[in-house]
Amino acid sequence: MTFDFDVIARSLPYLRQGFEYTVELTVVAALLPAELAATLRRLRGQGYGVHVLKTSAWEWGDEAAGLPVTELEPTMRILEAQAEAEAVVAGSPR
Secondary structure, eight states: OOOOHHHHHHHHHHHHTTOSOOOEEEEEESOOOHHHHHHHHHHHHTTOEEEEEEOSOSOOGGGGTTSOEEEOHHHHHHHHHHHHHHHHHHTOOO
16 A cells, blocks of 8 residues: 555644644654655645654664664564463463
8 A cells, every 4th residue: 555645744734724833753663664754854844843652673774864763573472472471371272
């Protein structure tokens, strides 16, 4: 599935008009395509709050440079293992 985040990014100034608040963007992603990373860096440069929650073990390399990223994959792996163990105990392995 293709998702054009730039379309959303271009609409943000219109969403802010007339309001006394800031826009904070949280992106949950397993992959960080170069186009998305560039858009997020541009938005950060324009004063938007941007944070990325990384859900995979894949290395992103330089794509994430300049972006705040929180690694969720280790925690997700632990939670999935716990859920699997609970399912086995309950008699319905996943």
